[in-house]
Amino acid sequence: MSKAPPSSPITAHYEYAFPAIRGVQAERVFFVSMCPLKLLSKMFVWDDDDLPTELRAQRTLNKGRIPEIVRYIERNPSNYTFSAITASVDASIRFVPYDGAAHGAATGVLYIPMDGRFVINDGQHRRAAIEQALKTHPELGDESIAVVFFIDKGLERCQQMFADLNRHAVRASKSIGVLYDHRDPLAALTRVVALSSHVFRGFVEMEATSLPKESRRLFTLSAIYGAHKALFDGISDLDDELQTKLAMAFWEIVDTQFPEWQDVRQKRMRSPEVRADLIHSHSIVLTALGRIGNSLLHSSKNPDDWRPTLEKLCSLDWSRANSRLWGGRALIGGRVSKAVNNVLLTTAAIRTHLDLPLPPDEQRAEDAYRKEH
Numbered sequence: 001m002s003k004a005p006p007s008s009p010i011t012a013h014y015e016y017a018f019p020a021i022r023g024v025q026a027e028r029v030f031f032v033s034m035c036p037l038k039l040l041s042k043m044f045v046w047d048d049d050d051l052p053t054e055l056r057a058q059r060t061l062n063k064g065r066i067p068e069i070v071r072y073i074e075r076n077p078s079n080y081t082f083s084a085i086t087a088s089v090d091a092s093i094r095f096v097p098y099d100g101a102a103h104g105a106a107t108g109v110l111y112i113p114m115d116g117r118f119v120i121n122d123g124q125h126r127r128a129a130i131e132q133a134l135k136t137h138p139e140l141g142d143e144s145i146a147v148v149f150f151i152d153k154g155l156e157r158c159q160q161m162f163a164d165l166n167r168h169a170v171r172a173s174k175s176i177g178v179l180y181d182h183r184d185p186l187a188a189l190t191r192v193v194a195l196s197s198h199v200f201r202g203f204v205e206m207e208a209t210s211l212p213k214e215s216r217r218l219f220t221l222s223a224i225y226g227a228h229k230a231l232f233d234g235i236s237d238l239d240d241e242l243q244t245k246l247a248m249a250f251w252e253i254v255d256t257q258f259p260e261w262q263d264v265r266q267k268r269m270r271s272p273e274v275r276a277d278l279i280h281s282h283s284i285v286l287t288a289l290g291r292i293g294n295s296l297l298h299s300s301k302n303p304d305d306w307r308p309t310l311e312k313l314c315s316l317d318w319s320r321a322n323s324r325l326w327g328g329r330a331l332i333g334g335r336v337s338k339a340v341n342n343v344l345l346t347t348a349a350i351r352t353h354l355d356l357p358l359p360p361d362e363q364r365a366e367d368a369y370r371k372e373h
Helices: 037-043 066-075 124-136 138-142 155-167 174-180 185-196 221-231 240-256 259-265 271-277 283-299 303-315 340-353 360-372
Strands: 015-025 028-036 085-090 094-097 107-113 117-122 144-151
Touching: 015 094, 028 037, 037 124, 037 138, 037 144, 066 124, 117 124, 124 138, 174 185, 174 221, 185 221, 185 240, 221 240, 221 283, 240 283, 240 303, 259 271, 283 303, 283 340, 303 340, 340 360
Parallel strands: 085 144
Antiparallel strands: 015 028, 015 107, 028 144, 085 117, 094 107
C-alpha cells in the first residue's frame, strides 16, 4: 500500500491514519494518538457479551453505568473530561515517522487496516456512553479522545493487560470528591460550612472518609455532606445564600446540645475520646440529624422555631455503652454501622425522643426492629 497523506483520518486504501507518538514500555512498542469521538463506535465494536468470561478480554459491559456517564457529558458539554482509552490492535500496522530531524523518529503517522480487530483494555464504558451521547449531540463527534494503542499479543496478554490496568485503580474518597467538586451546589455549601462554621472549622477531615483512631478531627467532610443531603432533601425553593445560612444555623443549634463538641474545640477533651465513647459525631447520627432537620425545614424556615425541639437532644444518652437504645440501630456488634436500615432506626430513636412523628420508612423499620427484638 502506498503512503496515505497524514491529514486524512481515513485513507483511500482502507486504513485508519492517526498522527501518533511511538513509545516503549516494558520492552513493548505502543502508540499514543487522538481519535474523533464519532469513530469510536465504528472502530471499537463490543460483541463479547455472548462469550464465556474466560474467553473474553474484558468484563461484561455494565449497562447501568452508561446513563450516568451520558448525563455527565450532556450536563457539561463545554468542560467534560475523559482519560485515555487503552486498546490492543490485532492487525499489521504501519508507523511512518514524520520527515525531518526536528520531530525525531518518535512522532509520525500510525496506519491501521480497517479490518483490524480492536480490543478495549480500559475504557469500554466511556466508549459506550460516548456512542449514546452522540445520538442526541452529534456536534460532539468532531471532538477527540486520547487512545493508547498496544499491539495485540493474544487473549492471554489482553486479559493480563486488563488485570494490570485495574489492579491499582483506587476510587477517590467521598470526602475528597466533595472537596474538589465545583459542579455540585451541595458540595459547595458543605465546603463553606466546614471551613467557616465555628462548629466544624479545624475539626473536619477533608480527604479521608474515615478517621484514624488518634486523629484530632471529629468529623469527615463526607459525613457533613451526607447530613446536608438529608437536610435539604426535597427542598428546592432556597437560593444558595439562604441554604447556607439555614445550614449554619441548624448546626449552631445542634452544637449547643453536645457539650463534648465544645470541649474538643476548647481542648478540654480529645477527639479520639469523644468518638470512642459517644456516637453523636459519627456520620450515622449526622445523617439522622439531617433527616430530622429536614422535617423541621418543611414546617418552618425560621431557625428559632426549631430550637425547642432540638434542645431535647442534650437529654438523650449518646454513649456507646447504651446498647439498650443503640444496639441493633447505630451499633452492630459494638461497631457503628452506616447501612441504610441502621440510619432509619437511629433516626427513629432520636425522633421518638424529640416527640416527633415517624415518617413511613422509619415506622416500617421501627416496627420490624421491635418485632425482631
